[in-house]
Amino acid sequence: MSPLKSWFSIPRGSHFSIANIPFGIISTPTSKTPRVAIAIGDHALDLEVFAANNGFSALSTIQPHQAVFSQPSLNSFAALGRPMHSVVRKYIQSVFAQDTPYPEVLKTNSALQKKALLPLKEIQTHLPFRIGDYTDFFAGMNHAYTCGVMFRGPTNALQPNYKHLPVGYHGRASSIVVSGTPIRRPNGQILPNPTAEKKVPIFSPCKKLDIELELGAFVCKANPQGVPVPIGEAEESLFGVVLMNDWSARDIQAWEYVPLGPFNAKNFGTSISAWVVLADALEPFKTEGLENDTEILPYLQEKDTKSSYDIQLQVELKTQSGNSSTITKTNARNLLWSFPQMLTHHTITGCPLQPGDLLGSGTISGTSNSEMGSLLEQSENGKTAVKLSGGEERIFLEDGDEVTITGVCGSDEEALVGFGECVGRIEPALEF
């Protein structure tokens, strides 16, 4: 299928082609109230302004609900459900199509173009959702295996439960920030000498600050408490996907995490990309994830095993001296469990989900060093320095380091479905 052409100028190679239409929350210096927009090429289409100027005049189904575009989060739009997201996305695509059936809406309406089409570089993006609960899974099997070997040796690298259920834990919703927000290095308790028999912690800035390359999926449908979401219906509960960097303090984690799991090591900041790529836009890029060689229980069995995504992922590290290095290239296929499986498992006890809840995939790594989504893996927990350009190297992150995750589906430069970037820069720890 040749890609849809647009009358609007979309640069070749843009993540936000007409095939994409990701949703986000924006504001501008002259209109500071956050509201809903989509990204297209180098621009955002302000959907509040678009709706107020009869932009949706040819889409009657959305008209009773247009107030959702004036909200400061995507929660209300998401709650309208997958069929409505689909209709709205397709309508916006048709408005931008070269041969749009509605030229008067935007193509020939230069007044509305001027009001509603805003250069991305002139807008501010905000957290796309009011996130009620955030859950982080551990579905990146290569990551789980590599870390398991590091801490327990190859025989017990994966725990006995790993291939039977999507291991996960509840994260801290309040610490999630939108791409671009600086991340302050945390202070906390660390063990200066972990192998000593007597364990006496010190108070210190984190010395093993790390990244975790992940995907995040937003929930769009509530299930009542006590009522699980069957695997066949789980996709209807998934709104869309973002890039995620689950910043991690490895030394704080190593000391605190027994027996209840990671806590302070993970609650100082989690960055997500600003534009949520709808599940519909990712549909053509569905693929099989990692093979599970274990017989799984029926409630987790999917009819269609092509439920992972073929997303090319990349991590860049730019040091304070300005050198930029690509430290990771991998693919989102590297997951043992799909988002529908994570969601169904999450609700099997009757746990209620709400629109705006976020599910993290867990760190996505391939098997070779340059495909690993954390410095913990690449540096073998500090044993081997990761080489950067300009002769620099890293064990873990240093102050001033800026980490940028990018992700994109497809190869046709006129039809990319990309996520833009998820970026964060490390600020020095507070002094005590």
Next chain:
Amino acid sequence: MSPLKSWFSIPRGSHFSIANIPFGIISTPTSKTPRVAIAIGDHALDLEVFAANNGFSALSTIQPHQAVFSQPSLNSFAALGRPMHSVVRKYIQSVFAQDTPYPEVLKTNSALQKKALLPLKEIQTHLPFRIGDYTDFFAGMNHAYTCGVMFRGPTNALQPNYKHLPVGYHGRASSIVVSGTPIRRPNGQILPNPTAEKKVPIFSPCKKLDIELELGAFVCKANPQGVPVPIGEAEESLFGVVLMNDWSARDIQAWEYVPLGPFNAKNFGTSISAWVVLADALEPFKTEGLENDTEILPYLQEKDTKSSYDIQLQVELKTQSGNSSTITKTNARNLLWSFPQMLTHHTITGCPLQPGDLLGSGTISGTSNSEMGSLLEQSENGKTAVKLSGGEERIFLEDGDEVTITGVCGSDEEALVGFGECVGRIEPALEF
């Protein structure tokens, strides 16, 4: 100090004496919109109606903020800060005092009494807060020790970190329900034979459904991301306290929790009592918690170590046959860490808290069997049945069991500061 007397009829032994004035959210059959109230004796004072009828005419500081009483949660009232909670509570006490300086407000205003004073048995209570994030700690040292002995033996019963930091994990905010809400037994993965070498789980209703007797503390003050709350300021961030039952699926937990901690075992329901007892009301009942024989880091050191509460706690189990047995009697002193310490540790990395966040204490147990706050401890993980009245016994909870936690401070029957009850009844699991 002799207790404050009231012109209003408050039954002797009421948890809601004039010394208390706990806050909650109520609705009535004729006025279904949830709003703020306080409990006094057998009644609730509807603060929306009270405010609308000049009830706060003699308290000018609250007047610009009276809209908080029309909210469906205590979040906005809580966000006004500790000094305002104190002023409002004291004013309401003075309105109910025998020798009130404001008799015209309520004492001699029978019209307003009729409108605003509602019998508790005629109202419905709701979840008191819109809970952003929920964190559950593990500060009940006797519980941690007993469970540690059970799973690891007495030598390593407490992990090396236990006395250095308040161990905790992020919980599931969406699954918190108000007292009285039924709890459905969860389904999930359990190991039919945990000691077998080959670990193959089955899908089953939870067979080890348990209670956890806890306190919960609500946060009233936000700290910005990256900015910890010093221990000396932590009390200013604590609104008040509720009883909590953190229902737990022990068999699901045993299989799933390695290596990231409890997840589905804890996200199907957590019950809290409806009336939040303000930190101010608990001030006279402050006491030392369990002694920590370990030198703790300065950021956790409190000036005043009387930062736990002397609350008499009790758990009753009523079976489907109608027999009711007191299975636990203990005291909230049985905590190694105070709420200010938990809060400060939580934020030391810069984790942002918000008004309405909930901190759970962890299971509160004494050292003898009848003082233990979970059936896991009392039955030694199923080895010994817990004797109930009427010849019944329990290992873990059965369908139809109703568990009621009560808690009260003080002994003067005219000046009790109590929490009412936190009750939940087990419904059968969904059939698959």
